[in-house]
Amino acid sequence: MRSHIAIAAIVLALLPPASAAQQTGGVRAITPPRYPLPPEPATADSTHFSFFVYGDTRGRRDGQEVQYEHSLIVDDMLRTIAARRGRLDAVRFVLQTGDAVVNGRDSSQWNESFVELVNRLTDEAGLPYFIAPGNHDVTGSADLSSRQRQLGLANFLQATQRLQPTDTARLLPGYPSFAFAYGNTFVLALDSNIAGDSVQREWAGQQLEGVDRGRYRHIIAFFHHPPFSSGPHGGPTVEPATAILRAQWMPWFRRARVTLIFNGHEHLYEHWTERYRDAAGNRQRLDQFVTGGGGAPLYRYTGEPDLRAYLAASAADSVRLEHVVRPGPDPGDNPYHYMIVTVAGDEVSVEVRSVDWGQGFAPYRSSGTRLERPPIR
Numbered sequence: 001m002r003s004h005i006a007i008a009a010i011v012l013a014l015l016p017p018a019s020a021a022q023q024t025g026g027v028r029a030i031t032p033p034r035y036p037l038p039p040e041p042a043t044a045d046s047t048h049f050s051f052f053v054y055g056d057t058r059g060r061r062d063g064q065e066v067q068y069e070h071s072l073i074v075d076d077m078l079r080t081i082a083a084r085r086g087r088l089d090a091v092r093f094v095l096q097t098g099d100a101v102v103n104g105r106d107s108s109q110w111n112e113s114f115v116e117l118v119n120r121l122t123d124e125a126g127l128p129y130f131i132a133p134g135n136h137d138v139t140g141s142a143d144l145s146s147r148q149r150q151l152g153l154a155n156f157l158q159a160t161q162r163l164q165p166t167d168t169a170r171l172l173p174g175y176p177s178f179a180f181a182y183g184n185t186f187v188l189a190l191d192s193n194i195a196g197d198s199v200q201r202e203w204a205g206q207q208l209e210g211v212d213r214g215r216y217r218h219i220i221a222f223f224h225h226p227p228f229s230s231g232p233h234g235g236p237t238v239e240p241a242t243a244i245l246r247a248q249w250m251p252w253f254r255r256a257r258v259t260l261i262f263n264g265h266e267h268l269y270e271h272w273t274e275r276y277r278d279a280a281g282n283r284q285r286l287d288q289f290v291t292g293g294g295g296a297p298l299y300r301y302t303g304e305p306d307l308r309a310y311l312a313a314s315a316a317d318s319v320r321l322e323h324v325v326r327p328g329p330d331p332g333d334n335p336y337h338y339m340i341v342t343v344a345g346d347e348v349s350v351e352v353r354s355v356d357w358g359q360g361f362a363p364y365r366s367s368g369t370r371l372e373r374p375p376i377r
Contacts, residue, residue: 026107027155031119032162034126046183047345048088054338055097055264056292062102062109069295072355081125089342097264098134098224104152110159132189133176134224172203179207186216192223195244208256222262226290231266235303246310264292267299268334271325276317293337301327325363335361
């Protein structure tokens with residue numbers, strides 16, 4: 001398989017010259033992690049650890065200066081990493097759900113505002129950093145041949161070329177999609193801008209079909225667009241990617257026994273729990289988190305989505321949805337934040353760490369909660 005850097009070079013060679021506002025070809029690669037994840041077999045016995053999740057770091061001064069709000073998140077992450085170093089729940093990696101910059105086609109926004117901040121996590125703290133693309137990174141076009149998408153994709157692949165998993169069997173050539181595993185957890189990263197793409201879907205199916213169910217107790221999918229949300233991209237609005245995710249991916253995630261989904265796109269925090277019965281009649285649970293508080297302008301609650309059609313289509317699985325955490329009605333209710341996800345054997349707990357004026361954010365009457373799992377069969 002071609003590497004991501006080779007594919008980015010091919011994409012660049014085929015593109016016509018870009019305008020000054022759409023500069024490509026000069027994006028600096030983020031520094032690789034000083035402590036990359038070991039090969040998957042080497043961590044088979046690792047059942048206690050933690051990782052970060054966050055997204056939507058784009059800032060109002062992208063291309064001119066380092067993202068300030070994002071820097072507050074990184075500062076707090078570094079403190080958390082230091083506090084947990086040497087402990088059973090040490091932080092092992094970071095997931096980012098997309099929208100790194102305002103305009104991913106502009107190389108200066110990556111270089112001036114984003115890359116050096118992430119280098120603090122990969123070089124200073126030494127952590128692996130994995131990012132899925134947002135619509136601001138590669139555009140929201142579902143057309144793979146779109147010139148605008150190709151410009152953004154080339155920059156995205158150049159920025160992340162040293163962050164991708166080293167196992168080429170976990171990469172989808174020409175796409176920003178990949179998978180990796182650590183300990184008892186398997187992680188799948190998708191490009192939800194092209195949610196209807198059959199090549200990505202087939203590849204993702206192959207990845208999940210090959211999962212060792214005896215080892216991997218937690219199966220995670222992370223991507224930009226949330227299947228359910230109540231901010232300006234959700235509520236009464238159903239975007240094309242959301243419609244595809246609900247109709248095609250969510251039933252398949254249930255069949256694949258995905259347990260955790262992380263998304264961004266909405267600049268707020270919310271938590272949904274989907275309970276259902278599998279083909280054997282066993283009770284199962286899938287938790288979906290929207291964590292878009294990485295620095296972009298904050299959003300507010302706009303209303304509940306109409307899920308009647310989704311629930312009717314999912315009746316065979318006895319699906320029930322609970323909106324566990326709703327965002328507040330004012331942007332000031334929804335602070336900049338990131339998530340700390342802690343794995344302890346078969347158990348998972350989440351903590352929401354807010355920064356700046358939002359310190360003390362308590363979406364669960366405290367900052368976190370433990371996810372109650374049905375018995376594993």
